[in-house]
Amino acid sequence: xxxxxxxxxxxxxxxxxxxxxxxxxxxxxxxxxxxxxxxxxxxxxxxxxxxxxxxxxxxxxxxxxxxxxxxxxxxxxxxxxxxxxxxxxxxxxxxxxxxxxxxxxxxxxxxxxxxxxxxxxxxxxxxxxxxxxxxxxxxxxxxxxxxxxxxxxxxxxxxxxxxxxxxxxxxxxxxxxxxxxxxxxxxxxxxxxxxxxxxxxxxxxxxxxxxxxxxxxxxxxxxxxxxxxxxxxxxxxxxxxxxxxxxxxxxxxxxxxxxxxxxxxxxxxxxxxxxxxxxxxxxxxxxxxxxxxxxxxxxxxxxxxxxxxxxxxxxxxxxxxxxxxxxxxxxxxxxxxxxxxxxxxxxxxxxxxxxxxxxxxxxxxxxxxxxxxxxxxx
Amino acid sequence: xxxxxxxxxxxxxxxxxxxxxxxxxxxxxxxxxxxxxxxxxxxxxxxxxxxxxxxxxxxxxxxxxxxxxxxxxxxxxxxxxxxxxxxxxxxxxxxxxxxxxxxxxxxxxxxxxxxxxxxxxxxxxxxxxxxxxxxxxxxxxxxxxxxxxxxxxxxxxxxxxxxxxxxxxxxxxxxxxxxxxxxxxxxxxxxxxxxxxxxxxxxxxxxxxxxxxxxxxxxxxxxxxxxxxxxxxxxxxxxxxxxxxxxxxxxxxxxxxxxxxxxxxxxxxxxxxxxxxxxxxxxxxxxxxxxxxxxxxxxxxxxxxxxxxxxxxxxxxxxxxxxxxxxxxxxxxxxxxxxxxxxxxxxxxxxxxxxxxxxxxxxxxxxxxxxxxxxxxx
Numbered sequence: 001x002x003x004x005x006x007x008x009x010x011x012x013x014x015x016x017x018x019x020x021x022x023x024x025x026x027x028x029x030x031x032x033x034x035x036x037x038x039x040x041x042x043x044x045x046x047x048x049x050x051x052x053x054x055x056x057x058x059x060x061x062x063x064x065x066x067x068x069x070x071x072x073x074x075x076x077x078x079x080x081x082x083x084x085x086x087x088x089x090x091x092x093x094x095x096x097x098x099x100x101x102x103x104x105x106x107x108x109x110x111x112x113x114x115x116x117x118x119x120x121x122x123x124x125x126x127x128x129x130x131x132x133x134x135x136x137x138x139x140x141x142x143x144x145x146x147x148x149x150x151x152x153x154x155x156x157x158x159x160x161x162x163x164x165x166x167x168x169x170x171x172x173x174x175x176x177x178x179x180x181x182x183x184x185x186x187x188x189x190x191x192x193x194x195x196x197x198x199x200x201x202x203x204x205x206x207x208x209x210x211x212x213x214x215x216x217x218x219x220x221x222x223x224x225x226x227x228x229x230x231x232x233x234x235x236x237x238x239x240x241x242x243x244x245x246x247x248x249x250x251x252x253x254x255x256x257x258x259x260x261x262x263x264x265x266x267x268x269x270x271x272x273x274x275x276x277x278x279x280x281x282x283x284x285x286x287x288x289x290x291x292x293x294x295x296x297x298x299x300x301x302x303x304x305x306x307x308x309x310x311x312x313x314x315x316x317x318x319x320x321x322x323x324x325x326x327x328x329x330x331x332x333x334x335x336x337x338x339x340x341x342x343x344x345x346x347x348x349x350x351x352x353x354x355x356x357x358x359x360x361x362x363x364x365x366x367x368x369x370x371x372x373x374x375x376x377x378x
Numbered sequence: 379x380x381x382x383x384x385x386x387x388x389x390x391x392x393x394x395x396x397x398x399x400x401x402x403x404x405x406x407x408x409x410x411x412x413x414x415x416x417x418x419x420x421x422x423x424x425x426x427x428x429x430x431x432x433x434x435x436x437x438x439x440x441x442x443x444x445x446x447x448x449x450x451x452x453x454x455x456x457x458x459x460x461x462x463x464x465x466x467x468x469x470x471x472x473x474x475x476x477x478x479x480x481x482x483x484x485x486x487x488x489x490x491x492x493x494x495x496x497x498x499x500x501x502x503x504x505x506x507x508x509x510x511x512x513x514x515x516x517x518x519x520x521x522x523x524x525x526x527x528x529x530x531x532x533x534x535x536x537x538x539x540x541x542x543x544x545x546x547x548x549x550x551x552x553x554x555x556x557x558x559x560x561x562x563x564x565x566x567x568x569x570x571x572x573x574x575x576x577x578x579x580x581x582x583x584x585x586x587x588x589x590x591x592x593x594x595x596x597x598x599x600x601x602x603x604x605x606x607x608x609x610x611x612x613x614x615x616x617x618x619x620x621x622x623x624x625x626x627x628x629x630x631x632x633x634x635x636x637x638x639x640x641x642x643x644x645x646x647x648x649x650x651x652x653x654x655x656x657x658x659x660x661x662x663x664x665x666x667x668x669x670x671x672x673x674x675x676x677x678x679x680x681x682x683x684x685x686x687x688x689x690x691x692x693x694x695x696x697x698x699x700x701x702x703x704x705x706x707x708x709x710x711x712x713x714x715x716x717x718x719x720x721x722x723x724x725x726x727x728x729x730x731x732x733x734x735x736x737x738x739x740x741x742x743x744x745x746x747x748x749x750x751x752x753x754x755x756x
Contacts, residue, residue, distance in 0.1 A: 028631075028633035128633040189615040192618065195641070195646075199602065200603050228573070232570045235567075240566035245566060257662060267570055284635060
């Protein structure tokens with residue numbers, strides 16, 4: 001295809017699907033009989049098959065990491081500032097794979113997919129999937145693509161958990177694990193926010209116990225609340241103050257429950273938008289995957305012992321203003337990696353935006369990532 | 379009455395009501411034709427009427443500050459550890475008044491009260507009340523009780539806003555303003571959390587636009603969510619981790635949406651309990667009162683200019699682990715008071731509990747308050 005090449009863009013891309021008929025036994029004990037994984041690739045796998053990079057996405061993203069679709073040019077990949085020709089993850093040099101996690105509502109098999117046993121959407125019957133399950137499914141995708149070993153597995157937030165899990169589950173298949181804005185496990189506060197979001201969805205009368213697909217409704221009230229809570233935790237207090245302050249949307253306070261402040265308008269808009277495209281059953285499951293992830297749990301809480309089996313080199317990046325997964329949590333990872341005698345570089349970026357900084361275009365952050373990737377020998 | 383005196387307790391107390399027939403013009407422009415204020419008093423007003431202390435309560439509390447009711451001995455006042463004989467606010471020395479704010483659901487006139495114009499509950503028609511309105515109503519209560527000037531007005535959180543507002547609205551009527559875990563105005567993040575709570579209530583199908591009293595339902599789903607969010611912001615991340623950690627409630631993760639973690643159980647319990655006794659219309663109005671409070675707004679955002687008219691001495695107390703109204707916000711108040719040439723003492727307590735610390739029994743905190751009150755000359 002003769003793709004128009006914007007400077008630094010991978011250009012037109014195409015979403016693909018890989019179908020797997022071999023059942024996947026999940027951590028819960030449930031078995032997924034067959035499934036599809038949606039993915040995209042950018043750049044070319046070299047002859048030695050040594051230049052593959054897996055990008056793992058967070059809660060609200062997908063396999064659409066970079067570029068745009070021919071029939072939807074405004075739909076630019078979520079990490080397009082990071083992945084592309086001449087960008088930190090340089091597609092002139094690397095073969096980049098973006099893969100959508102199991103249970104998603106963006107292409108991979110999930111709760112809205114058809115349950116082969118019933119011929120109707122899985123709904124509430126779709127099993128809970130974990131970070132471990134996602135990585136197991138991604139490994140099969142790697143097999144399918146002929147990638148025995150990734151030059152790097154990279155992800156931010158929930159994606160960072162996947163990068164960690166890759167290094168633990170498939171030590172020989174990851175040369176570099178790049179763990180951005182991550183945490184070795186959720187704190188009680190993190191779980192608490194997830195639980196409020198879940199309760200908002202579960203208690204929405206339109207949830208129908210998760211079987212809402214054939215009812216002609218979706219639990220949009222709950223999704224809106226869940227997303228609003230999420231957004232608060234993605235931004236730093238200072239960033240919110242900088243962005244919205246106490247700016248009013250109308251000339252004077254209204255003394256009613258319409259929108260007074262800019263920040264209310266922002267949150268309502270984000271909640272409304274999200275509720276129109278995201279699936280509630282997926283949201284519930286992702287928050288559980290986050291809550292459950294705890295690689296140290298099988299080692300008496302000793303993260304260093306958990307990391308003992310890793311073979312990758314690590315780059316750990318945190319953002320000073322991130323209060324969702326603050327730098328202290330990244331430092332726990334770094335400390336445990338050092339105790340486990342792994343090679344680790346650590347970078348704490350003084351960015352003001354909060355957790356969301358991992359998605360943004362910070363020059364120091366991108367320069368560091370670019371340098372790290374340049375130093376990966378192919 | 380021959381009250382049994384527990385050590386340090388004011389013993390049996392009685393809730394009283396003061397009825398005001400003079401209309402109250404609210405900040406919104408609305409007029410409340412008549413209203414009742416629920417209150418309690420402890421100790422004795424001295425002959426010089428110089429020993430009165432007003433205690434202002436926060437979101438979820440009431441005029442029941444100390445002691446217990448004869449017919450409900452387990453219902454101990456919310457600040458019983460602070461107010462009583464020999465306690466920091468010593469009722470052997472001070473005459474203490476606890477007053478319930480307008481719009482409450484605990485005794486003062488509020489949305490669940492009867493609207494004299496219709497003979498039915500006010501519901502959605504109850505006007506939005508502000509911190510300024512509360513203080514105006516409290517001033518009338520003080521008149522009624524024969525208190526021209528308070529030795530001190532004290533409050534934590536939302537109560538701290540009232541203490542500040544007293545010093546600004548009635549400079550000659552407050553000798554000491556004691557501002558605990560307060561803020562001069564909400565941040566965008568504070569407003570954001572309030573807005574999510576409001577949306578949870580407003581979007582609950584049982585809310586019925588605020589006129590649910592005669593429908594036989596209350597928007598309990600929304601109230602539960604609102605309270606869960608609140609609780610997260612009242613506790614520090616560390617305190618939550620200390621209290622709940624990642625402790626499971628069952629032997630192993632359930633891979634469903636029942637309770638896995640202790641912190642989920644705690645939040646669900648708190649949300650459920652709250653939804654059984656708190657009124658949704660009151661909750662909505664209190665969050666708005668919080669959002670709107672901004673004494674600097676009339677002075678181009680210059681808090682020092684706002685404070686220029688205050689005459690009280692100030693004690694400002696903050697708690698290091700409070701991320702709802704962190705010490706930096708209290709320091710803004712202190713800085714502005716110093717710029718306004720007021721006398722101010724500032725205390726930052728290294729307590730781990732977060733915002734809720736102002737209610738708890740911290741020895742350094744209580745010792746400092748006790749010393750401050752001892753030094754108040756009557």
